[in-house]
Amino acid sequence: MSKLEIKNLHVSVNTDQGPKQILRGVDLTISSGETHAVMGPNGSGKSTLAYSVAGHPKYEITDGEILLDGANVLEMSVDERARAGLFLAMQYPVEVPGVSVSNFLRTAKTAISGEAPALREWVGDLKTAMKNLRMDSDFTERNVNEGFSGGEKKRHEILQLELLKPRIAILDETDSGLDVDALKIVSEGVNRAKANTDLGVLLITHYTRILRYIQPDFVHVFVAGKVAEQGGPELAERLEAEGYDRYLKASA
Amino acid sequence: MAQHGIKEHSHGAGVPIQTRNERPRSTSIEDFAEVSKLQEIWRYLPIDKLKGLTQSVIGELTEDSVEIKLAEGVTANWVETTKAKVGSAGLPEDRIAAIAWTNASKTLVIDVPKELEQSQPSFVVIKPNSDAATAAHILINVGTHAKTTIVLDHTGLGVLGENVEIVLGDESTLNFVTIQDWDKGSTHVSTQFAKLGRNSNLRHTVVSLGGDLVRVTPAVELSSPGAEINMYGVYLADSSNYFEHRPYVDHIAENCKSNVAYKGALQGVGAHTVWVGDVLIRETAVGTDSYELNRNLLLTAGARADSVPNLEIETGKIEGAGHASASGRFDDEQLFYLQARGLNETEAKKLVVRGFLSEIIQKIEIDEIEQRLIGAIELELEKVGV
Numbered sequence: 001m002s003k004l005e006i007k008n009l010h011v012s013v014n015t016d017q018g019p020k021q022i023l024r025g026v027d028l029t030i031s032s033g034e035t036h037a038v039m040g041p042n043g044s045g046k047s048t049l050a051y052s053v054a055g056h057p058k059y060e061i062t063d064g065e066i067l068l069d070g071a072n073v074l075e076m077s078v079d080e081r082a083r084a085g086l087f088l089a090m091q092y093p094v095e096v097p098g099v100s101v102s103n104f105l106r107t108a109k110t111a112i113s114g115e116a117p118a119l120r121e122w123v124g125d126l127k128t129a130m131k132n133l134r135m136d137s138d139f140t141e142r143n144v145n146e147g148f149s150g151g152e153k154k155r156h157e158i159l160q161l162e163l164l165k166p167r168i169a170i171l172d173e174t175d176s177g178l179d180v181d182a183l184k185i186v187s188e189g190v191n192r193a194k195a196n197t198d199l200g201v202l203l204i205t206h207y208t209r210i211l212r213y214i215q216p217d218f219v220h221v222f223v224a225g226k227v228a229e230q231g232g233p234e235l236a237e238r239l240e241a242e243g244y245d246r247y248l249k250a251s252a
Numbered sequence: 253m254a255q256h257g258i259k260e261h262s263h264g265a266g267v268p269i270q271t272r273n274e275r276p277r278s279t280s281i282e283d284f285a286e287v288s289k290l291q292e293i294w295r296y297l298p299i300d301k302l303k304g305l306t307q308s309v310i311g312e313l314t315e316d317s318v319e320i321k322l323a324e325g326v327t328a329n330w331v332e333t334t335k336a337k338v339g340s341a342g343l344p345e346d347r348i349a350a351i352a353w354t355n356a357s358k359t360l361v362i363d364v365p366k367e368l369e370q371s372q373p374s375f376v377v378i379k380p381n382s383d384a385a386t387a388a389h390i391l392i393n394v395g396t397h398a399k400t401t402i403v404l405d406h407t408g409l410g411v412l413g414e415n416v417e418i419v420l421g422d423e424s425t426l427n428f429v430t431i432q433d434w435d436k437g438s439t440h441v442s443t444q445f446a447k448l449g450r451n452s453n454l455r456h457t458v459v460s461l462g463g464d465l466v467r468v469t470p471a472v473e474l475s476s477p478g479a480e481i482n483m484y485g486v487y488l489a490d491s492s493n494y495f496e497h498r499p500y501v502d503h504i505a506e507n508c509k510s511n512v513a514y515k516g517a518l519q520g521v522g523a524h525t526v527w528v529g530d531v532l533i534r535e536t537a538v539g540t541d542s543y544e545l546n547r548n549l550l551l552t553a554g555a556r557a558d559s560v561p562n563l564e565i566e567t568g569k570i571e572g573a574g575h576a577s578a579s580g581r582f583d584d585e586q587l588f589y590l591q592a593r594g595l596n597e598t599e600a601k602k603l604v605v606r607g608f609l610s611e612i613i614q615k616i617e618i619d620e621i622e623q624r625l626i627g628a629i630e631l632e633l634e635k636v637g638v
């Protein structure tokens with residue numbers, strides 16, 4: 001069992017006009033096996049939350065804490081967080097020219113588990129995971145995210161999720177830019193990871209569509225840098241029908 | 253030991269040089285002005301690091317400071333320079349090259365007989381083991397239809413003024429690599445000339461890893477139709493290095509192809525690299541296809557990369573000509589992405605630098621050199637304070 005606790009998190013970002021407050025007191029707790037959906041309007045700070053947990057240097061934590069099984073995540077470097085079991089599927093995965101997917105995945109696996117994976121087992125796992133995500137085997141020879149379509153980038157993120165086996169994963173708009181078929185494939189991947197490793201998931205999305213494939217246990221409405229309301233799956237349906245107007249008026 | 257007499261048109265020193273083909277060419281030291289930062293060709297160079305290479309009389313590389321390991325069929329001989337066919341591939345265009353030319357009484361002549369196809373590489377390793385200014389002359393002849401690989405490797409301590417001539421016979425293919433992996437305290441000015449026969453193919457790769465001052469100026473004359481040159485360069489510079497690379501392609505004959513691609517990574521205060529890429533497409537060079545590129549990755553603040561592509565085109569009847577040059581800071585988003593996958597900062601940087609340089613490293617196609625380069629990247633990025 002793992003538990004990620006985000007308490008009273010305040011985050012600002014440095015802009016040319018000085019620091020800008022984005023998160024204003026976020027409280028969220030995610031445990032193994034649970035799926036939390038976070039929904040909210042553009043610019044409400046969802047990606048900022050994801051990046052802050054992962055440790056992106058651009059964001060400054062001005063107050064609050066993040067704990068993983070009681071350990072202070074804010075004191076860890078980015079790679080230490082990853083090795084502690086946190087994973088962020090990026091909204092915009094980054095290109096790494098000249099580095100093949102196969103080299104990248106093997107290097108990451110080695111870094112996460114502290115030793116190089118046994119070759120035969122690794123090749124087998126990789127093949128299976130790629131087949132499950134309907135990825136061509138020659139995909140591994142391409143350079144990381146270079147020239148990938150939107151759908152390929154997202155599948156590649158989920159491939160990493162399945163191979164690196166984190167304890168808690170944050171998926172930042174993994175559903176955006178996917179057609180229905182790709183959405184199903186990607187959702188299956190997340191569900192497999194949940195079933196196989198009891199993964200805890202924080203799923204950031206604008207739409208209920210993905211929630212039909214990945215059942216959330218909790219839905220959090222994110223407005224102006226904090227959680228405005230939370231509830232069960234039924235809250236997502238209501239948000240889709242009514243939008244965020246109610247919350248935006250309240251926060252204005 | 254000084255030899256005179258080989259001379260092309262000269263406009264005399266001091267006349268401002270307009271286009272590349274107007275530079276004087278001569279083996280006589282007096283035909284060139286003293287080395288000065290006022291001349292474009294020396295403008296970036298830390299002249300104080302040239303050591304003795306600007307003196308008119310310097311020593312000469314001894315045979316025992318050269319280790320030669322040849323593939324079967326390839327031969328190497330030390331020949332009196334007056335008897336060797338020196339000047340076959342080109343003539344000096346600057347004073348330091350003329351000094352080295354004049355002071356090398358012997359020339360190391362490497363012959364690849366015609367029709368020899370030898371996939372094993374031949375190695376010439378130069379280790380002067382001295383900080384006295386030394387001259388060297390190497391002449392490589394590749395016979396018609398021959399095909400092979402030659403590696404010229406410079407290591408240890410040295411202050412070397414060098415001329416390397418490469419003559420490719422018709423339809424021949426050479427994969428040539430010159431490595432500058434000098435110890436601290438070394439200075440190396442290498443002037444390289446290549447002349448390509450009809451339909452011949454040269455891959456010329458420059459690998460610069462160490463040395464206080466390394467200047468490599470490979471000039472290629474495409475004077476026979478259908479010849480193809482690929483000039484590659486890869487370099488890793490830190491605070492202790494100044495590397496200057498000036499590739500030059502002279503398109504004279506029709507339907508020749510040239511591709512120039514140099515990539516370097518720099519780190520540390522004072523690390524400095526210079527790349528000046530000249531391509532001249534003469535009026536006669538109809539059907540030319542040419543491209544040149546230089547990219548630099550600055551890993552830390554305080555490193556400097558100068559990059560200047562020069563393209564002169566005298567005919568409109570070409571297939572294509574282009575250039576690209578860019579120097580960029582290390583991408584923090586790449587670093588974050590890799591760290592978010594568990595790689596620590598050093599591992600992440602290694603992967604990015606290897607990735608950045610891989611395009612060129614892959615072109616070398618000599619396993620042990622590729623491994624050595626990858627090893628050098630690993631070592632370089634593990635240095636403290638990076």
Ligand SMILES: Nc1ncnc2c1ncn2[C@@H]1O[C@H](COP(=O)(O)OP(=O)(O)OP(=O)(O)O)[C@@H](O)[C@H]1O
Pocket residue numbers: 013014015020022040041042043044045046047048049058
């Ligand atoms: N580097 C930055 N400089 C200036 N403003 C920033 C920076 N990064 C984020 N912001 C601002 O912070 C706010 C929150 O951005 P964030 O990306 O977290 O929103 P989001 O909820 O993920 O939006 P979306 O649904 O569009 O992905 C936005 O107003 C954004 O413009």
Ligand SMILES: [Mg+2]
Pocket residue numbers: 046047048091172173
């Ligand atoms: Mg976002």
